[in-house]
Amino acid sequence: MARIVVLYSSLGGNTRQMAExxxxxxxxxxxVEVTPMDAAALDLAALESADGIAIGAPNYFSYPSGLIKHFFDLAHQRAAFKxxxxxxxxxxxxxxxxxxxxxxxxQAVGMKPAAAGLDVMGLPQGDQVKDCRKLGQALAVRASS
Ligand SMILES: Cc1cc2nc3c(=O)[nH]c(=O)nc-3n(C[C@H](O)[C@H](O)[C@H](O)COP(=O)(O)O)c2cc1C
Structure with missing residues (x-):
């Protein structure tokens, strides 16, 4: 069974909803087994053993939130992410x-894209919800192959 972790951070709930x-x-x-993970409760071992990771962050000050940046800092030079x-x-x-x-x-920590990234203003609506689902599906298909 392929394991997917959906890692996200969200103070206001928008990115959490996108992650869902x-x-x-x-x-x-x-x-496929899917586990949502709030970066505030980061489990590096679970991320290392996942077959694929969806990574979501809000734009805080024109950059990914600090909690998601912290994941990348920890992942740096960890062989499991290559x-x-x-x-x-x-x-x-x-x-x-x-x-x-x-x-x-x-890509700096060695991971490989399964599909192009997706950006939404505020909460995902209408076709954006479908696009979010397609993104998760593409990752799961890649991780299972
Ligand atoms: C601390 C902070 C900084 C932000 N900085 C930006 C920014 O630079 N550019 C932008 O477009 N939105 C900015 N926003 C708005 C958030 O990106 C937007 O509301 C996002 O959907 C919040 O996600 P969340 O509900 O998951 O926390 C900021 C919000 C916060 C709380």
Missing amino acids: HVAAGARLVPG GKPYVAFSTHGGGGGISPVLEKLS
Whole structure:
């Protein structure tokens, strides 16, 4: 069974809700176990043993939240992250998504993209919810293969 962790941080709830949609998409793939993880309760061992990681952060001061940055600081030079599939997602308040920064950090620790990142202003709505699910599904398919 492939294991996916949806790692996110969220003070206001927007990114948490996006993470829930990403997780719902990953659960559409048979034989996949999906675990949401708030970065405030980071479990590095669980992330190391995951077959794929979805990483979501809010834009705080034009950068990913400090809690998500902390994950990358810990993941640096950890062999377990080399080659691990990931997808990135973010919410923002109008200043722009920061999934490109998440992509850069993910690749800096050796992870490999399973799909292009997704950015949403505020809460995901309508087709954005579908896009979140597709993102999670793409990761789960890659992690299962
Ligand atoms: C401390 C802080 C800094 C923020 N800085 C930015 C910013 O630089 N650019 C932007 O577009 N939105 C900014 N926002 C708005 C958040 O990115 C936006 O509301 C996001 O959806 C919040 O996610 P959350 O509800 O998961 O915490 C900021 C919000 C907070 C709390």
